[in-house]
Amino acid sequence: MTSGQASVVEYDTLTLGRRLGQGGQGTVHEVTNKKINKASGDGWDVAYKEYAPSVLPQLDAAALESQVALVGGLDAAEGRWLCEKTAWPAAVVRKGGQAAGFLMRAVPDRFRFTFRSLTASTGGTSGSTTSGTRRLANLEFLLNDDAYVAGIGLSISERDRLLILADVAATLAELHRMGITVGDLSPKNLLFTTDPRPECFLIDCDAMRLHGATVLPQAETPDWQIPAGEEKATRASDVYKLSLLAVRLFARDQTATDPGVLTSLSPALADLARAGLSDPAGRPAPAKWAEMLTAASRTASTAPAAAPPTAPQSLRRAIALSPRPGGGGGGAGAGSAQAKKARQTFGLVAAAIAFVGALVLIDANSSPDSDSANSAGPTATSTYTSDPTYDSDPTYESDPTYESDPTYEDTYDPDPTYEETEDPYTPDPEPTTEEEVAPPPPPDEWGAIALRRTDGETSESWNYDSRSEAEQAAMNNCYGDCRLMVTFVNGCGAVAYNASTRLYWGASGDTRDEAKRNAISRAGGGGWITSACTS
CATH class of the missing domain: 1.10.510.10 (Transferase(Phosphotransferase) domain 1)
Incomplete structure (x- = not known):
């Protein structure tokens, strides 16, 4: 397997459309004047992921270029398979001579489904099952x-x-x-x-x-x-x-x-x-x-699970993932200086973009055979056409109603325990030795969860220096008619849903399990749907 050549596109040549998603790692935008995969009819729609400034110092540009170049070094069958099964970067985007992000292809529509959401009313009270928008599956x-x-x-x-x-x-x-x-x-x-x-x-x-x-x-x-x-x-x-x-x-x-x-x-x-x-x-x-x-x-049941006549007793929405380095979250880098900010739980992943690599990147307004097409890899693109048995949708248009999928749901928690407390530490006014002075307590770390009332979608933030920063971060990534459900400090928050009362409730606790139990208790039963903790 040999290495291909990484395709590079200048940022100034891109015409950006609507924002598809935003998270700790950066922002994803629709690109309206480019297509990729010239061999597939009119080509595929393109999106641009731009890394956040806080991420760029950690970015290994050579590694990104190697990823972009990979498909060009594969044989035809391998390249086609990789492009059909994964969201692989298509071209490095440079701004001011430095790598700033990369281009990708919008995800195939067969990997979406029509989500029937819960519509929550004001006050964190009622919800009803309604037809929703197309979501990533x-x-x-x-x-x-x-x-x-x-x-x-x-x-x-x-x-x-x-x-x-x-x-x-x-x-x-x-x-x-x-x-x-x-x-x-x-x-x-x-x-x-x-x-x-x-x-x-x-x-x-x-x-x-x-x-x-x-x-x-x-x-x-x-x-x-x-x-x-x-x-x-x-x-x-x-x-x-x-x-x-x-x-x-x-x-x-x-x-x-x-x-x-x-x-x-x-x-x-x-x-x-x-x-x-x-x-x-x-x-x-x-x-x-x-x-x-x-x-x-071969012997498993082929009968699909049936929906109940009423709302399920336990609606435990999928837990959102941690952001990448620069945006924080659990795992590597949590607690570092770079990991202390922008801890939103959805965004780039929810934007769900895929690329068919080493194919031709073309201007949307030009002919597929135009000499002005920008190369995103080898020109022998016919070897990378979709497998004819794959049944792919040639349009692959991004859902115009798509918003980032905030799998965290919440309701406002008026619990006064979320207020900042005074520092209990009082130093010795006249220490005799350095050892006699107790170390200062660690700084408070705040988190919050916001809920979108129209469909029950949620957004989380955690490890912020102040309550206002945490609440603003959660609200900034909860698009639409949103409200705060719970704010927590040096601990955890959770949200529960009670199908009998059709109410969402949020609560906090010293541990994740305690926060979940408290939320379920406040909801009067039901099940937890999301949780988050500071580090």
Whole structure:
């Protein structure tokens, strides 16, 4: 496998349209004057991810260029496969002579679904199930009970779950063969479809590791971390998270860790998960997972889960992922100077952009054969056309109503315990030695959760220096008619939903579990839907 040449586009040549998403790592914009993949009819729509200024000092521009150049160094079949299964960067965008971001292709529409949302009224009171907009089909939606999954408009059978996970495993096996490790493998970075067949699609690919190089420092999603002391973004770490995903996908739970849940499907799968969650040297290869999952699917039920006649008793919306370095979040870099700000929980991943790499980047207003087309890779583009059996949608237009998917939901929490308290430390006025002076207490770290009233979508922030900063950050990333649900300091916040009363409630606690219990108690029952903690 040889290396291709990285395509470079100057920022000044781009005409930017609407903002598709924003997060700690940067901002994603629609690009109205460019297309990629000249070989596919009119080409595919383009989006631009611009890194935030706080991220740029950590950016390894050479690693980004290597990712862009990869497809050009693959043979035709490999390049086509990579472009169909992952969201791979298409071209480096330079501003002022420096790498500022990259171009990507908008995600195929088959990896979206029509989300039936809950419409919340004012005061955090009522909600009703209504038809929603097209959403990215993140795998996190399936880490909930069948009533919730069916209630939001997804038709998923047990066989579908097995085959989707089998495709994730097969995709990992091929990526590993190419020298790519995913690193932050989590359900937020995985999209799925069942039409025309169950399969996955990986996004957030600039966070992946190529031949050991990484564009930005590796970070991990809360509750999806590898065991302490292990190296991040390795084949072994990917298998660990694949095993964790298998457990949670069939437990219908966000945080389950017991492989025994797989026993009813296949005792062999349960054993495979136990091995995958144990010693790195003994973890089974992804190809073994793909083989056994496919075998188990042959006898699995094909009946989709049915929606209940009323709202489900427990609506546990999928947990949002941590931002990348520069935006904070759990995992690597949490608590560092760079990780202290901009801790929004959705944005770039929710913008969900994919690229078909090493194809031709063309001006939208020019002919596909125009000599003025900007090259995004090798000109022999006919070798990278979509697999004719893939059944892809040639339009792939971004949903004009799309907004970032804020999987955190909340209601206002008037609990007075969220107020700042005075510093209890009083130093000795006349210390005799330096040792007698107690160290000052750590600074307060604030977080908040906001809720969009129209559909119950939420946004989180955490690890801010003041209450006002945390609340403003949560509101800034909750687009539309939003209100604060809970604010917390040096601890955790959570939101619960009670289907009987159709009410959302937020509460805080010293730990995540305590915050969840408090929110459920304040809601008078039901289930938690999201939570967040300061570091």
